[in-house]
């Protein structure tokens with residue numbers, strides 16, 4: 001592992017997700033999910049942390065400068081009994097918020113790095129400073145958005161990173177709230193963050209022979225590490241479609257068996273070191289299909305509208321799964337029908353061989369079966385208000401149809417629309433009218449579907465003003 005110097009820098013990014021078809025079904029390996037990556041990315045920039053000569057400092061400083069009070073400091077050391085690299089937050093203040101996703105990911109990645117360079121003692125993993133920058137659509141922008149111009153007028157603003165001037169291009173917005181207080185839009189910020197943090201750290205600490213994202217086997221390591229760390233931070237094993245989208249971009253996803261990662265001890269506990277390394281380097285039964293069957297017909301784009309309301313995915317999943325267990329025959333029949341409808345929808349939105357009216361019919365078919373599942377399980381998967389919104393917007397010029405993606409509920413909707421400014425303006429006007437008529441706070445997001453997954457970023461200029469000087 002090369003010694004760290006303050007001048008080294010690596011940046012990595014990973015996209016958000018929208019599960020267009022396969023919500024709930026994708027939890028089961030007999031089915032799959034059609035997930036699209038989004039052009040909203042979480043970027044992570046890792047820089048060397050210069051230490052005075054002779055000072056043995058194991059420290060990682062992480063900041064998320066778009067939010068208030070979002071800086072976390074960690075120490076790390078090699079734990080006994082093969083416990084891997086244990087990461088501990090350096091408490092400067094008892095009220096300091098934790099960031100479970102960052103902390104857990106650091107333990108997993110440093111433990112993996114320590115194994116990859118087995119002959120290097122732990123203190124040789126050099127200290128780093130890390131900046132997280134998320135594209136704006138991950139969070140709803142209410143009155144809480146501070147403009148860059150306001151920040152530049154007031155370099156002493158609590159929010160202003162280092163009192164330096166911020167770039168004016170508006171790529172990244174600053175929020176006048178803490179991360180916990182920000183309202184998420186449900187685009188998978190934690191999966192994109194974990195994936196991008198893993199990728200940035202591997203790129204920073206390993207030579208290209210050992211980690212190169214253009215090599216499929218190395219992308220698989222990124223996937224496995226990110227899935228394992230994300231599940232550990234979440235405290236549960238979901239289907240992992242969000243991490244798959246962050247790593248691979250748009251794909252047809254069949255999940256890994258839960259047993260793949262179920263036995264990993266907690267960071268620092270005996271056996272964690274070997275378990276992480278063996279699990280991450282093993283062959284997983286995840287199936288990722290990219291290319292044909294995961295694209296969009298020419299001239300169309302996936303758009304999202306945020307409904308700024310929110311649903312509890314956890315309790316919705318719990319109730320659907322309970323119903324599935326209690327009604328195995330009826331639910332299996334419905335899941336098989338829904339999978340068939342989703343397969344047709346995937347083909348119809350991609351191929352010109354399907355007419356526009358066939359695409360509309362495919363959307364309606366998937367939606368009807370989703371409602372049937374919701375009614376049977378007593379879960380508002382496509383609630384009445386979302387049904388009315390989807391029905392109305394689907395009749396607008398340039399719109400071929402839409403769904404409640406993922407778990408559904410009162411979150412965002414996803415739409416297949418013509419890729420032109422006129423359609424975008426018409427949609428904005430339609431949602432404005434809908435807000436006035438119904439009081440629903442629905443808003444078109446800027447984000448669109450994007451095929452590409454995680455990538456190394458070489459244009460460091462895009463982070464100017466935000467990263468450590």
Ligand SMILES: Nc1ncnc2c1ncn2[C@@H]1O[C@H](COP(=O)(O)OP(=O)(O)OP(=O)(O)O)[C@@H](O)[C@H]1O
Pocket residue numbers: 064099100101102132133134179184185186187188189190191193242
């Ligand atoms: N910009 C950021 N900077 C630092 N940490 C972040 C950032 N965005 C997200 N996180 C981490 O991810 C957590 C949010 O994860 P959570 O799974 O609740 O949301 P999500 O992944 O956006 O949800 P969904 O799957 O519904 O889209 C935060 O509490 C924080 O730990």
Ligand SMILES: C[C@@](O)(CCOP(=O)(O)O)CC(=O)O
Pocket residue numbers: 019022023024025026027186238239240241313317405406407408
């Ligand atoms: C219901 C489920 O299949 C999808 C949840 O998707 P979302 O968080 O609503 O985007 C759960 C999962 O796959 O982990």
